[in-house]
Amino acid sequence: MKLFDLRLAALAAGIALPLAAVPAIAQDIRMAIWSANEAHLALFNEIAAAYTAQHPDVKVSFDSLPFDGYTTTLTTQIAGGNAPDLAWILETTAGDFVSSGALSPLKATFEAAADYNLADVTESALSLWTADGEIYAYPFSTSPFGMFVNNDVIKAAGQQTPAELIAAGEWTWDKAEAINAAVAAAGKQGLIVRDFDYKVWDNLASIWNGWGAAPWSADxxxxxxxxxxxxxxxSFIHKAIFTDKAIPGPGITADFFAGDAAMTITQISRASLLPKENPFSWDLVPLPSGPAGEYAVIGQAGIGVFASGKNPDVAADFLAFFSNPDNAKKLAKFFPPPRSSLLNAEVLGAANPLLSATQIENVVIKGISTGKVKPGHAGFAEIQQTARAALDALWVPDADVPAVLKSVCDRIQPML
Structure with a gap:
């Protein structure tokens, strides 16, 4: 029963119930996320505890869902009447969620929140999450893909480090592939495209954008x-996997952050995985330049409030608190913020003490200002699964690359 309804019931019974005597109604809200990282969860719980301190009747919990199949799990929960109150939403599915009516509008809540300063949230960051002047999600992370490298295993294989190649103007995909092949020949793994695992093929945009490639036309x-x-x-990727062994093949498990590999492509939020015990010499560098020149790729995630959730108004109020300037500054430790006032080396450096000013400037700030967002499309979940099935034929040593890619187009073109 809502507080207003409870008061009406008291009045109908002839009881003059003062507002202070109306008991608070406990309201639990659940946010679905794809991270189970302890450092991320500790920060989220810290912010949630601060909100609960101000709203004792509200309890916030975070539901970590596996990244592989995340959106499918989320939509299944919604269809089954068990929608979370809030959820992280991938950039690849932004169009579907924004246009479907599944998300509650947020603009009025943000504008009404004390000291929120909505104008500080950049229009470019909001563009994926806005329709007809209304905001349907907060872009809590606008994060470029960078290359973490293990200088120890690279040097042990007799190779130059990426930093040395950058200084010489020679940081290219050909050079990177040669380094990774040499490291693999010396007994470690080469390059890991994190979260790809021969399933999430759109993460390969972090490589193919260097060739100026795209899965579909701009429209x-x-x-x-x-x-x-x-x-x-x-063809470059296939050769790196099966001929040069520069990328671990299907079924090979390796963890860069455990010291198993030379390089990994991922975002700065994964810096928290760097080992505190028995650390290795690491660096964070921009993606190598490809035949199309220098480039950057951005992953972006929004947080939306589901209209079908149990407490959408409370969830929206919590999101306004979660994303206010103070908390956005805390979140910047892992997730590059969309607020223009926070996109500078001073703030990002303080939030990410593991990263140097050069790493922040060259990978994070430059990446955000020049990068392209990972590919997305209406109906992406179905397209993603269909293309994934067609691409299975590519991940064998004797694959006919052009023929496999034709089969991908044959299958997904009707969906476009």
Whole structure:
């Protein structure tokens, strides 16, 4: 029963119940996320505890769902009447969630929140999450993909470090592939594209954008897997996996942060995984330049409030608290913020003490200002699964790369 309804019931019974005597109604809200990282959860729980201190009747919990299949799990919960109150939403599915009516509008809540300063949240960061002037999610993370490298295993294989190649103007995909092949030949693994695992193929955008490749045309209507830039990029990747062993093949498990590999492509939020005991010499560098030149790729995630959740108004109020300037500054430790006042080396450096000013400037700030967001499309979940099934034929040693990519287009073109 809502507080207002409870008071009406008291009045109907002839009881003059003062407002202070109306008991608070406990309200639990649940946020679905794809991280189970202890450092992330500790920060989220800290923010939630501060909110509960101000709103004792509200309890916030975080539901960590596996990244692989995250969106499918989320939509299944919604369809089953068990929608979370809030959830992280991938950039690849932003269009579907924003246009479907599944998300509650947030603009009025943000504007009404004390000291929120909505104008500080950049329009470019909001663009994926806005429709007809209304905001449907807060872009809590706008994070470029960078390359973490293990200088110890690279030097042990007799190779130059990426920093040395950058200084010489020679940090290219050809050079990176040669380093990783040499490290693999010396007994470690080479390059790990984190969260790819031969399933999340769109994470390969962190490589193929260096060839100027894309899965579909800018208007989203035409499959472009068969165009030469994509054929060249996928041929490069296939050779790196099966001929040069520069990328771990299917079924090979390796963890860069455990010291198993030379390089990994991921975002700065994973810096928290760097070992505190028995650390190795590491660096964070921009993605290598490809045939199309220098480039950057951005992953972006929003937090939306589900209209079908149990407490959408409370959830929206919590989101306004979670994303206010003070908490956005705390979140910047792991997730590059969308607030223009926080996008500078001073703030990001204080939030990320493991990263040097050069790493923050060259990877994070430059990446945000120049990068392209990972590919997304209406109906992406179905497209993603269909393309994934077609690409299975690519992950064998004797694959016919152009033929496999044609089969991808044959299958997904009707969906575009």
């Amino acid at each position: 989203g209507k035409t499959c472009t897997f068969t165009e030469q830039p994509m054929v060249d990029a996928m």
